[in-house]
Amino acid sequence: MKKITIAIDGFSSTGKSTVAKQLADWLEYVYVDSGAMYRAVTLYAMQQGLISEDHFDVDKLKGALNDITLEFRKNESGKAEIYLNGENVERAIRTLEVSEFVSPVSTISEVRAKLVEQQQQLGKGKGVVMDGRDIGTVVFPQAELKIFLNASARERAQRRYMELTQKGDKVTFEEVLENVTERDHIDSTRADSPLMKATDAIEIDNSEMNLEDQFHTILQLAKDRI
Numbered sequence: 001m002k003k004i005t006i007a008i009d010g011f012s013s014t015g016k017s018t019v020a021k022q023l024a025d026w027l028e029y030v031y032v033d034s035g036a037m038y039r040a041v042t043l044y045a046m047q048q049g050l051i052s053e054d055h056f057d058v059d060k061l062k063g064a065l066n067d068i069t070l071e072f073r074k075n076e077s078g079k080a081e082i083y084l085n086g087e088n089v090e091r092a093i094r095t096l097e098v099s100e101f102v103s104p105v106s107t108i109s110e111v112r113a114k115l116v117e118q119q120q121q122l123g124k125g126k127g128v129v130m131d132g133r134d135i136g137t138v139v140f141p142q143a144e145l146k147i148f149l150n151a152s153a154r155e156r157a158q159r160r161y162m163e164l165t166q167k168g169d170k171v172t173f174e175e176v177l178e179n180v181t182e183r184d185h186i187d188s189t190r191a192d193s194p195l196m197k198a199t200d201a202i203e204i205d206n207s208e209m210n211l212e213d214q215f216h217t218i219l220q221l222a223k224d225r226i
């Protein structure tokens, strides 16, 4: 069977990673969460004191990029987890604090260039499902299947709020809604690789769709191209 590249882009908390993982499992493809890479660089900047509520040392972060090594390693149940300089940060990158700083960090062209190169390497053999904001437009413009996921901001914030509170994070719905809206604004208006639907992407609004239907719809689109 022919192997293809599947790009899944869309706004924050549209469920990109859920469906991307389902597809990768079913097709026996590699799944790459590109957002985890931007989050890990952000965590590094936070740990080094380069970004906080009142300051962001962009030049120091640019200068430190060569000190950052990111890898995905599988855990015992086969799930890929991200490592920052040898340390598993899969959980540490999912906090609301990291979410608050990740979009400003993602506007930096040098950060993007480094991560896009690594993403292209990870997908160079095809047989990959990658989710993010610029996968169909910048990372894999030749991807055989491009999906652009969307849902209402309140629905997306509700899903994210449930996810965070189930993990025990102390957040309010309003904080999560504000973060989702703010990230979407920064991600869509930045100069380098703004979040946008590729002209050849198929847009799916999943506000009213269950996970099962969404998965089967996208799987069929993939099968049609294999």
Ligand code: C5P
Pocket (backbone or CB within 6 Å): 012, 013, 034, 035, 036, 038, 039, 102, 103, 104, 106, 131, 132, 133, 134, 135, 183, 187
């Ligand atoms: O996918 P996730 O919500 O974890 O991504 C976190 C942030 O990383 C996004 O809000 C965006 O700022 C950035 N990002 C990006 N390009 C990607 C993936 C994520 O700029 N391909």
